[in-house]
Amino acid sequence: MTQEKVAILMSTYNGEKYLTEQIESIQKQTNNNWHLYIRDDGSTDKTPIILSDFAKDDKRITFFNREHICNLGVVKSFMDLLANIDADLYMFSDQDDVWKKDKIQRALTLIKKEKYLEIPICLHTELQIVNDNLETIELMKRGRVWSDFQHFLFGNCVTGCTVMINQKLKEKLRINSVNWDKVAMHDWWFAEIAAAFGKVIYDSTPTILYRQHIDNVVGGSDSQAPQQLIRRFFNLSGELDGFLLMTKMASEFQRLYNGEITGKNAEYIRAYANLSKDSSFTNNLKLALKLPPVRSHLRGQLLLDYLMIRYPSKFLYTK
Numbered sequence: 001m002t003q004e005k006v007a008i009l010m011s012t013y014n015g016e017k018y019l020t021e022q023i024e025s026i027q028k029q030t031n032n033n034w035h036l037y038i039r040d041d042g043s044t045d046k047t048p049i050i051l052s053d054f055a056k057d058d059k060r061i062t063f064f065n066r067e068h069i070c071n072l073g074v075v076k077s078f079m080d081l082l083a084n085i086d087a088d089l090y091m092f093s094d095q096d097d098v099w100k101k102d103k104i105q106r107a108l109t110l111i112k113k114e115k116y117l118e119i120p121i122c123l124h125t126e127l128q129i130v131n132d133n134l135e136t137i138e139l140m141k142r143g144r145v146w147s148d149f150q151h152f153l154f155g156n157c158v159t160g161c162t163v164m165i166n167q168k169l170k171e172k173l174r175i176n177s178v179n180w181d182k183v184a185m186h187d188w189w190f191a192e193i194a195a196a197f198g199k200v201i202y203d204s205t206p207t208i209l210y211r212q213h214i215d216n217v218v219g220g221s222d223s224q225a226p227q228q229l230i231r232r233f234f235n236l237s238g239e240l241d242g243f244l245l246m247t248k249m250a251s252e253f254q255r256l257y258n259g260e261i262t263g264k265n266a267e268y269i270r271a272y273a274n275l276s277k278d279s280s281f282t283n284n285l286k287l288a289l290k291l292p293p294v295r296s297h298l299r300g301q302l303l304l305d306y307l308m309i310r311y312p313s314k315f316l317y318t319k
Contacts, residue, residue: 004112006034006104006164007087011077015095016046018211023054023061025098031105032060036093039064039081042071047095075186078160083175089116090170092187094161098134098209107164110203120169120198122190125162128206140210145202149195149265150294152188153272154246154304158200160187162208169194174256182252184245192253196261240307240314247275247315267291275308279315284308 008026012019026036038051038061048069055063064081072080082090089111091104111123127140145157172193183189194200254273261269271291275284293304308315 003033004088004108006031006089006091006108007085008034008036008091008093009078009081009085010036010038010093010095011041011074011081012038012043012047012051012095013041013071013074014043014045014047016043016050018096019047019050022093022095022097022099025101026093027058027060028101029099029104030102031108034060034091034104035087036061037064037081037085038062039077040069041074041077042069075180075183078186079175079178079180082170082173087167089164089166091164092160096211097161098130098211100207100209103207106203106205106207110201111164111166114199114201116166116168118168120172120194121166121201122158122169122194122198123164123201123203124158124187124191125203125208126206127159127162127208127210129212130209131212134209134211137212139206141202143204144296146296147195147200147202149192149261150268151296152192152195152200153250153268154293154295155300156185156188156191158187158191159210160185160190161210163187163190165190165194169198172197177256179252179255182248184242184249189249192249196253196257196265236307239303240311243304243307244314247272248317251276268294275315276317279308279312281309281312284312284315 010022015022023036026034038055040048040051040063048063048066051063052066055061055066064084078092089108091107093099107123107125111121114121129137129140131137140159141157146152151157169190173189178189191200250269251273254269268291271287275287288305288308293301293308295301295304
């Protein structure tokens with residue numbers, strides 16, 4: 001039986017400090033049936049030189065845009081790779097982490113237990129947050145995950161550097177038709193589409209050392225802890241911006257997949273996509289009562305309810 005072709009997609013930007021360690025961790029994988037495609041997004045440091053050296057020494061590594069380096073932004077950079085690379089399965093890599101040796105094999109084993117040739121699948125895993133010296137800080141997700149569409153409409157628990165997607169999901173993404181300016185992050189979009197039309201799978205075993213440093217501070221705190229909730233309440237502009245992104249993604253989903261989902265999921269998409277042109281105190285209050293935001297904690301739901309009712313004019317936009 002022919003082995004599945006696994007494409008690993010990496011986008012880099014001024015990553016010289018940790019890049020070598022990341023690529024070497026991929027080279028040390030127990031499963032060797034992979035090809036690493038790297039797109040540089042306009043680095044001004046030694047990153048392109050490092051990439052050229054790796055590509056020269058290892059035929060499994062391709063410097064995708066060596067001759068035409070330009071900046072697209074992280075989402076469009078990854079999507080440029082995904083649109084132009086053909087494989088059976090796709091994984092995504094940051095430039096500053098370390099993969100555990102069995103990351104690829106473990107993902108393959110899990111995804112092959114599913115109907116991965118028939119339905120869109122997004123597999124993601126736990127992360128082990130570490131410091132500059134790869135010393136463990138804590139696990140990132142700690143079980144705070146979900147797999148249903150309505151939860152993904154209002155929040156993301158999938159981290160791109162842990163993801164494996166199949167060809168069916170790539171096809172369903174309709175990459176060249178998406179307005180990526182309306183998509184907060186590609187991993188969130190993967191999860192939404194997989195949850196709507198296929199399956200999102202979570203592996204609670206960490207497969208990656210996720211380096212937390214001064215340029216990459218995420219995770220490491222419980223967003224529902226009392227002190228974090230207080231900070232979030234006093235940073236309402238940031239929370240509101242995040243909610244607006246959610247509604248723009250809903251609008252884009254509605255444009256691309258109108259009529260392809262039914263039931264409660266379709267009701268949610270129509271209602272929140274429609275906020276861009278029909279947002280008012282009365283409308284939003286009714287919406288909060290009939291189709292409230294779906295969050296893993298009631299406190300998170302109530303915060304979104306408050307923002308929607310308190311600032312209805314913020315949700316109106318024309319583009």
